[in-house]
Amino acid sequence: MTDMQEKIPSNASFPLNPDKDGRQIRGDRTRQALVESAFEEIYMHGFRAASLNDIIKKAGCTKGSLYHHFADKHALGLAATAEFMGAHIKELWIDPLAETADPLTSIRTIIGHYAFGDVGHDPRLGCPFQNLTQEMAGIDEDFQNYFKNLFEAWRDALVDALKRGERNGTVRKGIDAESVATLIIASHQGVASMIKATQDEGVGHTATSAFFDYLDSLRP
Amino acid sequence: MTDMQEKIPSNASFPLNPDKDGRQIRGDRTRQALVESAFEEIYMHGFRAASLNDIIKKAGCTKGSLYHHFADKHALGLAATAEFMGAHIKELWIDPLAETADPLTSIRTIIGHYAFGDVGHDPRLGCPFQNLTQEMAGIDEDFQNYFKNLFEAWRDALVDALKRGERNGTVRKGIDAESVATLIIASHQGVASMIKATQDEGVGHTATSAFFDYLDSLRP
DNA sequence: TAAACCATACCAACTGGTCGGTTTGTTTAA
DNA sequence: TTAAACAAACCGACCAGTTGGTATGGTTTA
Numbered sequence: 001m002t003d004m005q006e007k008i009p010s011n012a013s014f015p016l017n018p019d020k021d022g023r024q025i026r027g028d029r030t031r032q033a034l035v036e037s038a039f040e041e042i043y044m045h046g047f048r049a050a051s052l053n054d055i056i057k058k059a060g061c062t063k064g065s066l067y068h069h070f071a072d073k074h075a076l077g078l079a080a081t082a083e084f085m086g087a088h089i090k091e092l093w094i095d096p097l098a099e100t101a102d103p104l105t106s107i108r109t110i111i112g113h114y115a116f117g118d119v120g121h122d123p124r125l126g127c128p129f130q131n132l133t134q135e136m137a138g139i140d141e142d143f144q145n146y147f148k149n150l151f152e153a154w155r156d157a158l159v160d161a162l163k164r165g166e167r168n169g170t171v172r173k174g175i176d177a178e179s180v181a182t183l184i185i186a187s188h189q190g191v192a193s194m195i196k197a198t199q200d201e202g203v204g205h206t207a208t209s210a211f212f213d214y215l216d217s218l219r220p
Numbered sequence: 221m222t223d224m225q226e227k228i229p230s231n232a233s234f235p236l237n238p239d240k241d242g243r244q245i246r247g248d249r250t251r252q253a254l255v256e257s258a259f260e261e262i263y264m265h266g267f268r269a270a271s272l273n274d275i276i277k278k279a280g281c282t283k284g285s286l287y288h289h290f291a292d293k294h295a296l297g298l299a300a301t302a303e304f305m306g307a308h309i310k311e312l313w314i315d316p317l318a319e320t321a322d323p324l325t326s327i328r329t330i331i332g333h334y335a336f337g338d339v340g341h342d343p344r345l346g347c348p349f350q351n352l353t354q355e356m357a358g359i360d361e362d363f364q365n366y367f368k369n370l371f372e373a374w375r376d377a378l379v380d381a382l383k384r385g386e387r388n389g390t391v392r393k394g395i396d397a398e399s400v401a402t403l404i405i406a407s408h409q410g411v412a413s414m415i416k417a418t419q420d421e422g423v424g425h426t427a428t429s430a431f432f433d434y435l436d437s438l439r440p
Numbered sequence: 441t442a443a444a445c446c447a448t449a450c451c452a453a454c455t456g457g458t459c460g461g462t463t464t465g466t467t468t469a470a
Numbered sequence: 471t472t473a474a475a476c477a478a479a480c481c482g483a484c485c486a487g488t489t490g491g492t493a494t495g496g497t498t499t500a
Contacts, residue, residue, distance in 0.1 A: 030479075046355070049268055052456060063457080064481050073456065124358060133417040134354045135266070138344060147417050176430065182414070182423060183430035187403065190410025194402070197353040197367050203402060210396065210403035217437045250445080272490060283491080284446045293490065 103161035
């Protein structure tokens with residue numbers, strides 16, 4: 001259950017050999033189909049409301065396969081979460097921030113991606129991270145820990161980039177990088193939340209305008 | 221079901237007559253107990269996970285009473301939502317903003333209440349509005365409409381106050397009041413969301429510091 | 441009496457999870 | 471080169487428990 005979380009991300013080399021249907025890769029394919037359909041069902045209905053029967057239907061396998069690969073629903077959900085959410089935050093936030101010399105511009109670009117809806121998910125369905133976080137926080141320790149770690153990595157990437165900006169003169173000196181980083185994430189999450197609440201993407205554009213002004217206020 | 225939404229808020233004059241146990245007020249009392257325990261259960265477990273059996277147990281009545289007063293779970297949830305959430309937003313935001321001459325200071329005070337946890341709910345359980353919004357938005361039209369209206373009233377109160385501040389010189393002229401108001405709500409919701417996600421109230425204090433700086437940047 | 445109010449027993453649908461058994465691919469040994 | 475032995479992968483009927491909701495009859499009050 002706990003080692004599941006560490007085991008999942010290491011499936012990078014799939015498909016190994018799509019032609020030969022060996023025992024190993026057949027199992028891997030079933031498992032991958034389960035994880036993918038689990039993520040979709042969880043994203044659309046939430047973890048608790050996601051039905052295992054629907055998940056296996058979408059994955060094209062049966063209960064037996066599911067419980068061969070995963071101990072229980074909890075382990076499946078954790079696997080799906082780790083595989084997709086971690087990758088999303090890493091690709092869209094952590095990696096771009098890691099080396100940028102001008103963090104405020106980078107952040108503006110990233111937020112712009114969200115505002116214009118090319119981040120791979122329907123904004124009206126909410127941010128997957130936000131959705132699951134709100135549902136599972138406080139009721140499941142394993143999900144809780146995963147969120148906490150992911151959030152810390154996210155915020156640390158922002159803090160590092162902001163401090164780098166302070167040193168090279170693209171960010172006003174004297175700001176509290178941790179505080180600003182936290183507010184940036186919170187604002188972003190909040191906007192996603194409001195878009196979902198109102199089912200109106202216009203809210204995102206409206207808020208983004210003021211958010212960009214805020215970013216500018218952090219310039220020297 | 222739809223008229224329920226309009227019927228609920230007009231119970232302002234409760235209790236009517238606690239001494240005389242007439243038919244009318246006996247029913248009102250049962251109904252009120254149901255609405256209250258429904259709100260608590262929904263707040264703690266979410267709407268879908270809230271069990272009607274638990275609700276009637278906490279309310280001290282039975283299924284018969286419940287389905288005498290409400291058409292179904294949906295109507296009960298809507299009633300509880302309208303009664304408690306609407307009142308909360310009105311008391312904490314809309315009323316104080318309605319007449320203030322210095323909106324930025326008022327907003328700072330309101331956010332301060334949340335940051336120091338004296339708003340009547342455990343921050344780690346999340347904001348009730350935020351919780352329900354995230355769960356029900358996009359899957360239930362009636363809840364959706366209620367959220368949309370409440371959010372608009374909330375934002376309008378902020379916009380009016382900010383424009384008033386622009387006129388009387390407590391707010392910098394030339395800001396986009398709608399945009400700023402939207403970002404303020406989003407930030408606040410986002411912070412609540414992050415506190416719940418990390419189960420760490422310190423996040424609120426950290427983010428609030430940067431948020432106060434942002435408010436100051438809106439001064440003349 | 442009539443109507444509002446409440447209690448109990450009950451229902452079909454669905455939940456996550458289990459289990460005995462079958463299929464399939466690999467390994468071993470003759 | 472076969473065939474036996476083995477284990478991973480898979481199947482689907484089934485389980486107990488819970489859900490929201492209903493049917494029906496009794497009680498309280500105007």
